[in-house]
Amino acid sequence: MTNQLDKLKAENTLKNKAKSSWLTFFYVGTTDDVFSEDVRRVFIINLFASVGVLFTLPLGLVALYERKPILGCFLLLIAFLYTVNHIYLRRTHNHAFSGNFVIYPLYILMIYLVYTGGVKGTGHVWIYCVPAVSLFLHGMKRGLIELSFFTLALIITMFFTNNHFDEFGYDPSLKSRILFSFIVVVFLSGIYEYSMSRFNQELKETSAKLKLVAYRDPVTELLNRRGMLQRLETSSYSSFHLLLADVDFFKRINDEYGHDVGDYTLVELANLIQASLPEKGLASRWGGEEFLIAVCDCSESEAYALAEGIRQRVQQHEFVYLDHRFHMTLSFGVATMNESTPLREAITLADNHLYNAKRAGRNQTRRG
């Protein structure tokens, strides 16, 4: 039984690995934000270019074998261009330029196929992939403009040039059927692209809103505990100072004036703290009436001085809410996070120092 479970687990891990390397190939390593329009375009270009190589390479070889050197070389050139395109995209992630690499050779190839008839007069059957690729790569506006020009080129090639279409014994009405069915595909692809980009936009907005709710405190609009931890844990700084502040006797404000005044006090305190922060300082609402501040690029004494500055500023500030006027004070605990003191340990230290500040009578700053 355990053996079977282990086997199943190993199989799943292998499957996941295969899946992620497959995705990494098409996303060229940019799978972090799959809602991003840029990432979506990179994915589509790569997917299309890869499918393109899969088709143009064997068809090019077949064309060469059937002694159609121009068509064969054209197809092989496209297979080569699409392969180079993947390498270029992988290195630069520049999808705007890379998209042109995919679409313009495709337009030319399609017109060429319609003009010459391709292999045994089947060239025109490939034009239906153009609308989807064009709209995917260039979006609605530019895609539709380019498709109008392409349709015009198609009309000229089919109806006004001495093309090879008639050589294959097709019914003359087939040309107009090809044109109309192509326009229908343009229309359907347009609808699909429009709904996809709207859906994507809404998904992005919802995701941004959810992130805001998940990482921000709605009362003070500061980062909340989760947001602050995420910022600190992913910070590129190997050392910073933590200033943990707790409002003294905050319960009395709620009890005396009500919860609304309590909320107003928290907002006012958040504003005072934000206004006192240095350029690289970060403030958060750590808990009920606790604020955690992080500062870097300064000495421990400077971090202590900052805590004292905020404490004095708050002490001198008069809080006014309707006809209520009152003063508040803060107690601070300061600690430093560095190579020898990891983040969680530094937070605990700051908390201990804050506790000492409270025990020593409040309205003061303590450090190690």
Ligand SMILES: Nc1nc2c(ncn2[C@@H]2O[C@H](COP(=O)(O)OP(=O)(O)OP(=O)(O)O)[C@@H](O)[C@H]2O)c(=O)[nH]1
């Ligand atoms: N208005 C309001 N009150 C809050 C909020 N979050 C926590 N509180 C209140 O904050 C108060 C914290 O009280 P205590 O933990 O006893 O601390 P304190 O009164 O500040 O006293 P010391 O910390 O010991 O100086 C409680 O009454 C909570 O209800 C909030 O979002 N809004």
